[in-house]
Amino acid sequence: MGRRPSRLNPNNPVEAFALELRALRDAAGPAGTVTATCRAAGITRTTYYAWLSGKQLPGRDALERVVRPWGGDIAYWLERRRRAEEEAGSPTDRPRPRRGAAAQEDDTATAEPGPTPSDLFVPSDKVIELWKSSQQKSLREARDLLLHLGYTGQQRGQLATYTILTLSGINPGRSWSDAFNPTLRAVEILQFIQSQYAKEYAANTREALRRSILHPFIEDRLVVVNPDMPDRPINSPKWCYRLSDRALDLVRKNGQRGFWADLRQYHEWRLQKP
Numbered sequence: 001m002g003r004r005p006s007r008l009n010p011n012n013p014v015e016a017f018a019l020e021l022r023a024l025r026d027a028a029g030p031a032g033t034v035t036a037t038c039r040a041a042g043i044t045r046t047t048y049y050a051w052l053s054g055k056q057l058p059g060r061d062a063l064e065r066v067v068r069p070w071g072g073d074i075a076y077w078l079e080r081r082r083r084a085e086e087e088a089g090s091p092t093d094r095p096r097p098r099r100g101a102a103a104q105e106d107d108t109a110t111a112e113p114g115p116t117p118s119d120l121f122v123p124s125d126k127v128i129e130l131w132k133s134s135q136q137k138s139l140r141e142a143r144d145l146l147l148h149l150g151y152t153g154q155q156r157g158q159l160a161t162y163t164i165l166t167l168s169g170i171n172p173g174r175s176w177s178d179a180f181n182p183t184l185r186a187v188e189i190l191q192f193i194q195s196q197y198a199k200e201y202a203a204n205t206r207e208a209l210r211r212s213i214l215h216p217f218i219e220d221r222l223v224v225v226n227p228d229m230p231d232r233p234i235n236s237p238k239w240c241y242r243l244s245d246r247a248l249d250l251v252r253k254n255g256q257r258g259f260w261a262d263l264r265q266y267h268e269w270r271l272q273k274p
Contacts, residue, residue, distance in 0.1 A: 015054030
């Protein structure tokens with residue numbers, strides 16, 4: 001039996017990184033299993049679980065070896081790691097402590113307080129402006145996508161918009177052509193929204209998310225449930241959701257040439273009985 005996933009705090013930079021890394025791992029299918037990953041990246045199981053539980057950031061070289069077979073964008077993940085490290089204010093590549101006489105010599109010096117995380121990472125107004133611009137662009141494109149898919153009302157509202165972005169793996173600045181379909185529980189969908197779009201929902205929003213957003217998406221074959229275990233008990237805390245493969249193909253075409261032809265074919269497929 002696999003390890004029970006730990007709860008992650010999206011306000012913690014390292015745990016927010018782990019939350020996003022989990023989503024990439026889930027989308028990788030068999031390549032994301034602990035055995036396949038440890039063999040491909042040359043890491044131990046302990047290291048694998050430490051990364052995914054937010055206990056430490058991967059080293060740069062090891063991250064490349066993991067992300068590549070998982071289908072991630074290397075440049076994106078190296079930059080994502082750099083930002084997480086800066087926000088945390090605790091680089092993983094610190095020099096080893098000095099020993100012996102050198103250490104005694106250091107002890108005689110007057111220690112000065114180290115920098116706080118806010119000293120290390122103070123985003124400029126320009127950075128904040130670019131992030132907000134990317135966020136609004138993603139939200140606008142997601143709302144348009146839901147409209148093209150035939151949704152109105154709650155199924156095209158704010159929560160639905162954030163949900164389609166999350167189930168497509170789209171954070172601010174990520175291209176639709178790079179979309180993927182992570183397998184997520186309702187609570188993890190809300191965590192992604194908070195960590196990537198700074199929008200926080202109350203815990204009781206999960207029921208509204210399931211009933212008003214995810215259930216209609218499932219009926220329309222936009223979303224599938226429990227792809228890893230279709231017969232999972234309905235009251236299981238591991239109940240999860242994923243964008244259907246056919247929907248993912250369409251989502252990747254959003255805003256690109258050929259989208260309208262694919263949209264027509266998608267609607268024809270959706271109306272067919274499974």
